[in-house]
Amino acid sequence: xxxxxxxxxxxxxxxxxxxxxxxxxxxxxxxxxxxxxxxxxxxxxxxxxxxxxxxxxxxxxxxxxxxxxxxxxxxxxxxxxxxxxxxxxxxxxxxxxxxxxxxxxxxxxxxxxxxxxxxxxxxxxxxxxxxxxxxxxxxxxxxxxxxxxxxxxxxxxxxxxxxxxxxxxxxxxxxxxxxxxxxxxxxx
Numbered sequence: 001x002x003x004x005x006x007x008x009x010x011x012x013x014x015x016x017x018x019x020x021x022x023x024x025x026x027x028x029x030x031x032x033x034x035x036x037x038x039x040x041x042x043x044x045x046x047x048x049x050x051x052x053x054x055x056x057x058x059x060x061x062x063x064x065x066x067x068x069x070x071x072x073x074x075x076x077x078x079x080x081x082x083x084x085x086x087x088x089x090x091x092x093x094x095x096x097x098x099x100x101x102x103x104x105x106x107x108x109x110x111x112x113x114x115x116x117x118x119x120x121x122x123x124x125x126x127x128x129x130x131x132x133x134x135x136x137x138x139x140x141x142x143x144x145x146x147x148x149x150x151x152x153x154x155x156x157x158x159x160x161x162x163x164x165x166x167x168x169x170x171x172x173x174x175x176x177x178x179x180x181x182x183x184x185x186x187x188x
Contacts (some may be wrong), residue, residue: 028042082154086100151181
C-alpha cells in the first residue's frame with residue numbers, strides 16, 4: 001500500500017504543471033479523540049473545476065499519534081489523504097473564504113520505535129476510510145502566490161488488532177478530530 005501512495009504522490013508532482021491549478025505546502029496540527037495531538041506537514045494539489053469549485057488532493061503526515069491499547073501505549077504514524085471538492089466565495093480579488101467536503105483514506109502504521117515490531121508480537125493496524133469537512137480562507141499575496149489557513153474536521157476510526165504475548169489488544173481508536181493547516185500555495 002505504501003508503494004501505491006508514494007507512486008500517486010510522485011505522479012501528482014510530475015503531472016502538476018500539466019493540468020492542476022495550484023500546488024501548496026502547509027504546516028498542520030491535529031487534535032483527535034483517542035490518539036492525542038501532533039504536528040506535521042502536508043501537500044496540497046488543486047484542480048479548477050469551474051464556477052468557484054476546485055477538486056482537492058491533500059495529504060498530511062503525523063509521525064507520533066498515540067493509541068493506548070492495553071496493556072501498552074503504541075505510537076502510530078498517520079497519513080490522511082483527502083480527496084474532495086471545495087467552493088470558494090470570492091470577496092474581491094484578495095480574499096477568498098471557502099468550504100469543502102470529501103473522503104479521507106488514513107494510511108496507518110506503527111512507528112518504527114514501538115514494541116509491536118519486535119518478534120513474537122502479533123499487533124496490527126490497517127488503513128481506514130473516513131470523511132472530512134473544511135472551512136478556510138485564502139489571501140492573495142501576489143498574483144500567483146497565496147497564503148491560506150483552514151480548519152478540517154475528519155471522522156474515522158481504526159482498530160488495533162492482535163495478541164500482545166497473551167493479552168488481547170483489539171481496541172477501537174477514534175481518529176475523529178480537528179486539524180488546522182497553515183500554508184502557502186502557488187497558482188497558475
